[in-house]
Amino acid sequence: MTEPSARSIWLRPERAGRGPIPAFDRDRIAAAGIALADAHGLPAVTMRAVAVALGAGPASLYRYVATRDELLELMIDQVNGEISYAALGSGHWLDDLLALARQSRGVYLAHPWLLDATATRTPVGPHAVTYLEHALSALADLDVSPRTKLEAIAILNAVISTLTRAEVIQRLAGQAVPQWQQAQAEFLTQVATAGHHPHLATALTGQPPEVEDSSESFFDRILTRVLTGLLQPDDIGAALVRGRAEAETPAASPGPTAAS
Known part of the structure; x- marks a missing residue:
């Protein structure tokens, strides 16, 4: 497997410009991991388990995330997106x-x-x-x-x-x-x-x-x-x-x- 050119997943394009249309995207992969973690805890989140939840083979996820740590990064960022800023602007x-x-x-x-x-x-x-x-x-x-x-x-x-x-x-x-x-x-x-x-x-x-x-x-x-x-x-x-x-x-x- 080729080493990703950028160390951060956020500095790499979600999909290559060429090749077949991807079956998944980062949001779907993160959502599948979050559902597993919410139901069974963080140890339940593996590349294989997430792939199974998406109805795919384990190797297919590596086209989107290089490691489990990157999978966790996607999950963490997605739940951080639940934070609302509507109450800000109080002036204090x-x-x-x-x-x-x-x-x-x-x-x-x-x-x-x-x-x-x-x-x-x-x-x-x-x-x-x-x-x-x-x-x-x-x-x-x-x-x-x-x-x-x-x-x-x-x-x-x-x-x-x-x-x-x-x-x-x-x-x-x-x-x-x-x-x-x-x-x-x-x-x-x-x-x-x-x-x-x-x-x-x-x-x-x-x-x-x-x-x-x-x-x-x-x-x-x-x-x-x-x-x-x-x-x-x-x-x-x-x-x-x-x-x-x-x-x-x-x-x-x-x-x-x-x-x-």
Whole structure:
């Protein structure tokens, strides 16, 4: 089999200019893979299984995708296309980023296999580029550097994935709080009340009880804290860094005194 001329599937034409009309296209192949993953999980997605679902021989798919990783790229990009941008344009960067985050969370919950598919790498396809463009548009008027904006979006996506993974685990456990999480809470409470960890005791028992909130409000609250911390104006962030550096620099030794 010939090596594709471009490393990225998105830089290669979907079909050659010559030859017979292809039986499939990337959208159909991705849709078949998504249906398998939604029903049976990511391990069920193989080149052979997708070919069978399409009523074709396994070798036929290699005319469209070179590897299973490329197949996953098509699937990831297609579900990223489910994100809606209709709620954007509020005029406030935080509201727009939270709206994007809720859409992203919804895609993860609809396709839990996506968490595993993007656990070690995050392929960038056309729909991911659209997401990034909208996120940067929301931050266009914020007085921080382009690098800070890109870093904040990357961290936002990582936090969305982490929070949604925990939510998926809880749903699969069939309870609001999994047994293992309850066991950990009981252990920490016992350790705290023993008297050897006063700061832990204060954190666990020294605060007034809070009303239990929904997954959605918890999600918004955590992301709000993360984003407002990350997207401080650059002059504020620089001042914080300078202040810490000055605090950690040992005072200069006094010069030698003149002998009397």
